[in-house]
Amino acid sequence: MTKGFGAYVLLCAGVxxxxxIAPFRGKTYRLSQIFSQMVRIGVHAVPMAAxxxxxxxxxxxxxxxxxxxxxxxxxxxPGLVASSLVRELAPLIVAIIVIGRSGSAVTAELGTMKVSxxxxxxxxxxxxxxxxxxxxxxxxxxxxxxxxxxxxxxxxMFGGWLITHFNLNMSTSYYISHALEYIKPRDIAVCLxxxxxxxxxxxxxxxxxxxxxxxxxxxxxxxTTRSVVLSLFAVFIxxxxxxxxxxx
Amino acid sequence: MPEAEPxxxxxxxxxxxxxxxxxSLVRKFGAQTVLNGISFKVYPGDTFxxxxxxxxxxxxxxxxxxxxxxxxxxxxxxxxxxxTTASPRQLEEIRRQFGMLFQxxxxxxxxxxxENVALPLVEHAQLDPGLIDLVVKMKLEQVGLTGHGxxxxxxxxxxxxxxxxxxxxxxxxxxxxxxxxxxAGLDPxxxxxxxxxxxxxxxxIGATVVVVTHDMASIFRIASRIIMLGTGDRxxxxxxxxxxxxxxxxxxPMVQQFIKGTSDGxxxxxxxxxxxxxxxxxx
Numbered sequence: 001m002t003k004g005f006g007a008y009v010l011l012c013a014g015v016x017x018x019x020x021i022a023p024f025r026g027k028t029y030r031l032s033q034i035f036s037q038m039v040r041i042g043v044h045a046v047p048m049a050a051x052x053x054x055x056x057x058x059x060x061x062x063x064x065x066x067x068x069x070x071x072x073x074x075x076x077x078p079g080l081v082a083s084s085l086v087r088e089l090a091p092l093i094v095a096i097i098v099i100g101r102s103g104s105a106v107t108a109e110l111g112t113m114k115v116s117x118x119x120x121x122x123x124x125x126x127x128x129x130x131x132x133x134x135x136x137x138x139x140x141x142x143x144x145x146x147x148x149x150x151x152x153x154x155x156x157m158f159g160g161w162l163i164t165h166f167n168l169n170m171s172t173s174y175y176i177s178h179a180l181e182y183i184k185p186r187d188i189a190v191c192l193x194x195x196x197x198x199x200x201x202x203x204x205x206x207x208x209x210x211x212x213x214x215x216x217x218x219x220x221x222x223x224t225t226r227s228v229v230l231s232l233f234a235v236f237i238x239x240x241x242x243x244x245x246x247x248x
Numbered sequence: 249m250p251e252a253e254p255x256x257x258x259x260x261x262x263x264x265x266x267x268x269x270x271x272s273l274v275r276k277f278g279a280q281t282v283l284n285g286i287s288f289k290v291y292p293g294d295t296f297x298x299x300x301x302x303x304x305x306x307x308x309x310x311x312x313x314x315x316x317x318x319x320x321x322x323x324x325x326x327x328x329x330x331x332t333t334a335s336p337r338q339l340e341e342i343r344r345q346f347g348m349l350f351q352x353x354x355x356x357x358x359x360x361x362x363e364n365v366a367l368p369l370v371e372h373a374q375l376d377p378g379l380i381d382l383v384v385k386m387k388l389e390q391v392g393l394t395g396h397g398x399x400x401x402x403x404x405x406x407x408x409x410x411x412x413x414x415x416x417x418x419x420x421x422x423x424x425x426x427x428x429x430x431x432a433g434l435d436p437x438x439x440x441x442x443x444x445x446x447x448x449x450x451x452x453i454g455a456t457v458v459v460v461t462h463d464m465a466s467i468f469r470i471a472s473r474i475i476m477l478g479t480g481d482r483x484x485x486x487x488x489x490x491x492x493x494x495x496x497x498x499x500x501p502m503v504q505q506f507i508k509g510t511s512d513g514x515x516x517x518x519x520x521x522x523x524x525x526x527x528x529x530x531x
Contacts, residue, residue: 112357113356113357116352116354116357117350117351117352117354118354118355118356118357120316120350120354121348121350121354121355121356122356123316123343124314124316124343124346124348124426125343125348125367125368125371125416126340126341126343126344126371126372127367127368127371128340
């Protein structure tokens with residue numbers, strides 16, 4: 001356990017070295033690989049993130065409308081949907097989608113490369129796996145998580161609008177102006193910070209678990225499950241921590 | 249013009265410095281000693297074969313030679329540099345000077361055949377992309393794979409994968425090539441093809457080859473020097489070191505059993521345990 005955590009810390013340190021120090025020593029970022037990973041990690045996750053955040057927006061609006069309408073306070077629905085999405089739900093839901101879709105894929109891919117000696121081959125060819133495999137995935141995740149989160153907020157807000165517009169007969173301009181009233185710049189900053197923290201945790205845990213696969217196909221399967229479980233734990237704990245730090 | 253001195257004894261040419269020097273190498277995994285006091289030298293131009301039965305530690309030895317494992321004790325010098333105390337950066341520098349052919353080929357599945365062969369060039373040679381493309385085509389032609397550059401490794405056969413891996417190992421014309429079971433899982437014709445290609449291409453660039461294998465036909469076809477690692481009572485020790493002829497003529501029963509491929513002899517094929525047949529009969 002301690003050894004595993006030590007190796008995880010070393011991986012994080014290695015990533016930071018390749019990110020901030022290596023470029024000053026003549027090493028360049030592999031832009032084509034970063035873009036290709038951005039597509040795989042981020043763009044391909046768009047449909048899932050859209051569907052999930054849309055339904056969350058719909059459900060939030062329906063639940064709050066049902067309660068607030070009885071109190072004659074349905075004008076608060078846009079604000080409730082917006083603040084719930086920005087403060088908590090969008091970063092968290094997007095992180096869960098990315099863990100299930102992209103984090104697990106990263107672990108499975110690296111794990112398969114490990115058991116089929118591809119990572120050994122890279123090392124023997126003096127191509128550091130940290131720079132060739134991990135850094136492009138890291139940068140792709142760090143760049144795409146905030147983008148997906150912002151996208152998730154928009155889609156979730158659209159879900160809320162569908163209910164308020166067609167069920168509560170609220171105008172679009174009323175919905176937008178009331179929603180924006182409840183979102184402070186600090187909320188946006190915390191939301192983006194959360195998505196960065198979640199992205200960091202997901203990609204480092206996924207890469208660490210994948211790079212340390214042992215055994216064959218069974219090892220890859222176990223590592224993928226482990227990666228998903230650890231990432232979920234880490235994200236939920238980090239979410240509680242950041243929320244407590246800024247809102248409590 | 250000075251007169252030649254008659255009858256002066258000519259001293260033998262001094263031996264070149266070894267490319268690989270292994271001294272008293274020991275590797276233990278827990279209580280199990282896998283490599284036990286291994287010492288040998290590989291000289292330039294050798295095709296040095298490490299042979300032995302399953303579980304004798306030959307692949308473990310190879311992993312030590314490429315710096316993928318750290319020994320429990322002993323010294324490993326490759327191309328004049330000590331591997332056991334090398335920093336990651338020094339190890340990277342040493343590794344740039346040798347090629348490695350893995351048992352499975354270890355081609356990157358996400359890249360095409362041509363991209364796999366080009367990888368060491370792209371990473372380490374400051375060459376124009378057009379030139380890299382030309383070198384890759386030349387290497388693929390040398391291993392008989394012209395026109396297969398755009399295929400993915402999953403679209404080619406096992407023998408073709410081995411040839412692609414050979415082309416990749418040779419693409420930087422390294423002075424030293426390591427090869428782990430290069431003919432495992434191949435039919436006899438493809439085995440001969442891989443052997444011939446390895447010999448022809450390495451001789452062409454003057455490379456030294458270290459091969460780990462248990463394929464006897466292959467061993468006597470390519471080897472200039474052989475070591476055999478023992479199993480059982482002599483686990484992880486060098487049983488014999490010599491030329492192919494010396495190995496063939498050895499009186500060591502373990503060596504003869506391995507060469508002849510018989511089940512009776514000092515090489516154990518199973519671990520000792522209870523005699524379950526007798527226990528069944530007793531009931």
